[in-house]
Amino acid sequence: MAAEAIPWSEEKAVFRTCPVTGLKVDLAAERLIIANAVAAVVFLLIGGIFALLLALTRWQVIHLLPPDWFYRILTAHGIDMLVAWIVFFEIAGLYFGGAVMLNARLVRPSLAWLAFALMIVGSVLINVIVLMGKADVMFTAYVPLKAHPVFYLGYILFAVGALLALGLFFATIVVAKAEKRYEGSLPLVVYGLVTAAIIAAYTLLSGALALVPAFFWSLGLLPNYDPGFYRNLFWSFGHPAQQINLAAMVAIWYALAAITTGATPLNEKLSRFAFILYILFINLGSAHHLLVDPGPGFAWKVTNTSYAMYLAVLGSMIHAFSVPAAMEVALRRQGYRRGLLEWLRKAPWREPGFSALVISIVIFGWIGGVTGVTIGTEQINMLAHNTLRVPGHFHATVVAGTTLAFMGLTYYLIPLIFRRELKLKRWATWQPYIFGLGMALVSIGFIAAGIQGVARRHWDITFAQAPFPATIPGTVHLALAVLGIGALIAVVGGAMFLIIVLVSVFTGKRQEARGLLLVVTPSSPPEPSTSAEEGEEGLRPKGTFVLVLAFLTFFAAYYLSNWWLLGRTWFVR
Amino acid sequence: MLAPPRIWWKPLDRLERSWLTIAFVWCIFLTAMMPIWFFLGRQNVPATTYRVSPEEYQQRVADFIEQYQVGTEKGVPVVAPPPGDVFLLARQWQWYPILQLKKGQTYRLHVSSIDIQHGFSIQPLNLNFMVLPGYDYVITLTPTQSGEFSLVCNEYCGIAHHLMVSKLIVTD
Numbered sequence: 203m204a205a206e207a208i209p210w211s212e213e214k215a216v217f218r219t220c221p222v223t224g225l226k227v228d229l230a231a232e233r234l235i236i237a238n239a240v241a242a243v244v245f246l247l248i249g250g251i252f253a254l255l256l257a258l259t260r261w262q263v264i265h266l267l268p269p270d271w272f273y274r275i276l277t278a279h280g281i282d283m284l285v286a287w288i289v290f291f292e293i294a295g296l297y298f299g300g301a302v303m304l305n306a307r308l309v310r311p312s313l314a315w316l317a318f319a320l321m322i323v324g325s326v327l328i329n330v331i332v333l334m335g336k337a338d339v340m341f342t343a344y345v346p347l348k349a350h351p352v353f354y355l356g357y358i359l360f361a362v363g364a365l366l367a368l369g370l371f372f373a374t375i376v377v378a379k380a381e382k383r384y385e386g387s388l389p390l391v392v393y394g395l396v397t398a399a400i401i402a403a404y405t406l407l408s409g410a411l412a413l414v415p416a417f418f419w420s421l422g423l424l425p426n427y428d429p430g431f432y433r434n435l436f437w438s439f440g441h442p443a444q445q446i447n448l449a450a451m452v453a454i455w456y457a458l459a460a461i462t463t464g465a466t467p468l469n470e471k472l473s474r475f476a477f478i479l480y481i482l483f484i485n486l487g488s489a490h491h492l493l494v495d496p497g498p499g500f501a502w503k504v505t506n507t508s509y510a511m512y513l514a515v516l517g518s519m520i521h522a523f524s525v526p527a528a529m530e531v532a533l534r535r536q537g538y539r540r541g542l543l544e545w546l547r548k549a550p551w552r553e554p555g556f557s558a559l560v561i562s563i564v565i566f567g568w569i570g571g572v573t574g575v576t577i578g579t580e581q582i583n584m585l586a587h588n589t590l591r592v593p594g595h596f597h598a599t600v601v602a603g604t605t606l607a608f609m610g611l612t613y614y615l616i617p618l619i620f621r622r623e624l625k626l627k628r629w630a631t632w633q634p635y636i637f638g639l640g641m642a643l644v645s646i647g648f649i650a651a652g653i654q655g656v657a658r659r660h661w662d663i664t665f666a667q668a669p670f671p672a673t674i675p676g677t678v679h680l681a682l683a684v685l686g687i688g689a690l691i692a693v694v695g696g697a698m699f700l701i702i703v704l705v706s707v708f709t710g711k712r713q714e715a716r717g718l719l720l721v722v723t724p725s726s727p728p729e730p731s732t733s734a735e736e737g738e739e740g741l742r743p744k745g746t747f748v749l750v751l752a753f754l755t756f757f758a759a760y761y762l763s764n765w766w767l768l769g770r771t772w773f774v775r
Numbered sequence: 776m777l778a779p780p781r782i783w784w785k786p787l788d789r790l791e792r793s794w795l796t797i798a799f800v801w802c803i804f805l806t807a808m809m810p811i812w813f814f815l816g817r818q819n820v821p822a823t824t825y826r827v828s829p830e831e832y833q834q835r836v837a838d839f840i841e842q843y844q845v846g847t848e849k850g851v852p853v854v855a856p857p858p859g860d861v862f863l864l865a866r867q868w869q870w871y872p873i874l875q876l877k878k879g880q881t882y883r884l885h886v887s888s889i890d891i892q893h894g895f896s897i898q899p900l901n902l903n904f905m906v907l908p909g910y911d912y913v914i915t916l917t918p919t920q921s922g923e924f925s926l927v928c929n930e931y932c933g934i935a936h937h938l939m940v941s942k943l944i945v946t947d
Contacts, residue, residue, distance in 0.1 A: 273931065346892075386778050387783065390779065428909065467779070469785065494904045496912035504810065507809075512805050583820070585901055585902070589903065657927055659936075660931075669940070672940050754797065771900060771902060772900065772902065772917060773916070774821065775819050
């Protein structure tokens with residue numbers, strides 16, 4: 203009865219059945235996933251070229267771009283990477299999770315194409331107006347620094363398109379339930395994607411709240427726009443936008459763990475609870491950007507910057523245990539039970555999805571997470587605000603963490619969704635390592651320079667042409683050289699990814715997928731050894747427990763050393 | 776990846792429970808550090824802010840310079856005020872005036888912008904604050920070292936952002 207009551211069920215959907223997973227794939231959803239994923243990869247390519255130009259400018263020995271082009275390209279790089287690449291890929295991921303993984307049809311594909319068109323028009327408008335030199339305002343476009351109205355219009359069109367796509371995703375899940383396409387609870391991966399979509403909905407609404415007035419103000423229709431108020435609204439969009447990535451990335455971590463090691467979540471209750479912590483608390487993170495702003499007081503800043511007692515951080519720390527622990531248990535089941543870490547040594551390190559997952563977790567947590575919590579501490583932020591420690595933090599989270607996880611998943615979409623054979627498999631084995639190494643160096647270079655006070659978004663930190671000299675420590679040059687070299691390595695890794703994807707999609711044999719794994723062939727389980735622990739005890743994730751304790755030790759050391767640094771500076775109140 | 780079994784609400788494993796407890800205690804510690812430092816630490820984020828229009832602020836800075844100017848360097852007045860209220864103005868692409876402070880004395884340093892947003896950054900000390908037009912931010916500052924420090928703008932403020940640098944002199 204419920205199914206008939208829903209008018210959309212008139213729509214016709216054509217399905218194929220995936221031979222590997224047995225899932226029914228809605229062909230309209232499949233085409234939209236391909237379109238959004240291709241758009242994402244194109245913006246990754248554009249943003250990646252910009253990244254190379256920027257890194258070669260910050261590397262003082264080369265100092266490639268003139269100042270106007272540095273600021274211009276930096277604006278475009280931020281938007282293409284943080285908004286276009288990420289959100290297009292997330293929309294592809296949402297259609298995959300909402301339709302394909304639930305055996306369901308995507309509701310209203312025509313509206314999904316409209317959403318896609320709006321997002322394309324928006325991001326192209328922004329790129330054109332920025333490259334024309336009419337909007338050298340950075341990703342943040344802080345009022346009253348004014349850009350051409352088309353710049354804000356592009357942002358707004360993109361946000362409207364993305365909101366429409368989110369609505370379709372929610373509707374798809376509701377309709378799937380009503381039409382009984384799946385039974386029981388949502389799979390954890392889809393649950394994580396719903397989390398990302400809920401965060402995305404209020405994030406994009408905040409973006410509209412910030413940017414619609416800015417659009418009218420740029421047209422001269424709104425005389426005044428308070429800069430402090432704009433900052434608050436903008437960061438309700440800017441920071442949560444990266445939390446969408448976080449939730450989507452964690453969902454993909456669970457997916458990659460399942461694909462590459464056959465892992466199943468150890469405790470659905472705990473993992474789902476961690477996602478709920480994200481929904482409830484993570485939007486408070488906007489305050490990270492306002493910690494040294496005039497206006498808000500101590501209580502406001504502390505409540506918000508701590509995500510209300512770091513409960514969203516707790517969510518991440520739960521996932522940081524649950525994902526590797528699920529893999530450990532899966533690998534122990536396969537027979538690798540010796541000692542604490544045999545499972546880790548014998549893991550499928552040549553499988554790109556596995557290495558991408560591990561590197562993503564390690565750099566995201568050890569570099570991105572630790573530095574993020576530290577510089578987001580109210581008082582410590584005085585040492586970090588607007589220095590290179592900030593891009594150091596988010597290149598570890600968004601680029602090494604999210605982007606690498608997305609890259610890892612893309613390899614599996616090629617046989618499953620594009621239905622092409624994956625080419626250049628040896629390259630695919632190496633790619634996550636090269637990209638991960640490069641991005642680790644980039645982040646460390648940024649952070650090392652930032653700790654010494656080097657400003658972000660700055661064309662020439664040597665102040666060669668400035669009226670007053672500014673002496674900078676020589677070690678800054680070393681840090682920036684590490685950044686430059688890391689960027690070159692990461693660009694090689696990024697180019698390898700793009701080449702693998704393009705070669706596979708255009709020249710790969712058209713075929714149905716044969717198995718989930720791409721490189722590694724499922725091996726026969728090892729001989730049960732006499733020293734191996736028996737029974738349930740041998741299956742418990744003890745290795746992961748030791749690894750997370752090591753992580754916490756490193757976290758505490760970095761965090762406390764920053765308080766020590768703060769205690770040595772001038773008295774300020 | 777696939778749907779969980781019908782009943783997935785099960786108790787936590789011992790290791791899971793331990794990690795959850797440790798992580799939660801750590802989160803409480805992270806939260807507690809900020810109020811603890813607020814009461815015991817000597818480096819806290821200033822919270823005093825006044826509304827001010829750019830014209831008013833410009834006038835206040837002009838009066839302040841007239842009262843305490845001791846010299847000029849590269850066209851920028853150098854000001855040596857007594858402890859108390861001192862004023863600094865940010866604009867594209869200059870800090871105005873140059874301040875000469877005394878080590879160990881406490882100043883109420885007002886900063887505001889008369890055009891767009893700027894970033895107040897003392898280097899190589901590395902103390903950073905935002906400077907917004909319309910907001911008079913009062914930083915109660917006690918230098919504990921003497922010497923010449925650079926004052927850098929670290930919020931992007933247009934094409935000559937990288938030229939916006941000045942100095943802060945602290946005498947013994």
